[in-house]
Amino acid sequence: MFTRTVASTLLRASARPAAFRAPAHALRASLSPWAPLSGLTPFQARLISDQTRTAIDKAVASAPVVLFMKGTPETPQCGFSRAAIQILGIQGVNPEKFAAFNVLEDPELREGIKEYSDWPTIPQLYVDGEFVGGCDILVSMHQGGDLAKMFEEKKVLVEGEAEAEKKE
Amino acid sequence: MAQISDESMREAITQRLGAVHVTVTDMSGGCGQAFTSLIISPQFQGLNSLKRHRLVNAALKDEIAAIHAWTAKCQTPDEYERDQAKDKAKASESADVVMG
Known part of the structure; x- marks a missing residue:
């Protein structure tokens, strides 16, 4: 419950979006599917x-909003992944509808996700199982308002967020 | 592959994407590992952001695989001109304020 509260507070504080937290179950989920694969070498992963x-x-189906990133939401290991997390935080994505997968934990995932999405870079965002894009696309959709529109339509924002904004 | 530079990236983009305007900035401090680019091409016409980036990624597959960081802004000539005009308007606006 503590995580949830902290996350909601942080998600609302758009002025300080630095820490977007995934719920504990999402972080746990990032470990389990890859455990059986760890014996493979990067060559086999071509x-x-x-x-x-x-x-x-x-992994893609594990939550409505899924981010493949370098590092964790708490400690991103790359500026582009950090930017993606910050944008999701500013948008007010509900942590209960979000899962993050750290590609640095597994070389198979790190290479595999590039081929899976036909996308050469990390981070990568999926919403409702559909590939949305990488950091550049996220930034431009965020600035243009398309991201807010999409998240609202997909109902993945923290409840009451949209209402609260209307009242302001 | 030979060392990638902002110059070689610019050439590749111009040739392979029919770009009419390209700026490539080497953000790596010289090691050739990180580039930021602005690509203006009529080939982006009618494509959404994802499709534009996919087009660029496909055209620069080997280059992007060889570098660490890649970021691109993809616009059509019309969009670029509109942005330029907007920037100019903004610039003259702020100049007015300063002078006023």
């Missing part, structure tokens, strides 16, 4: 295996 594809399918 062509995405059925096993990897299935694991990524599961």
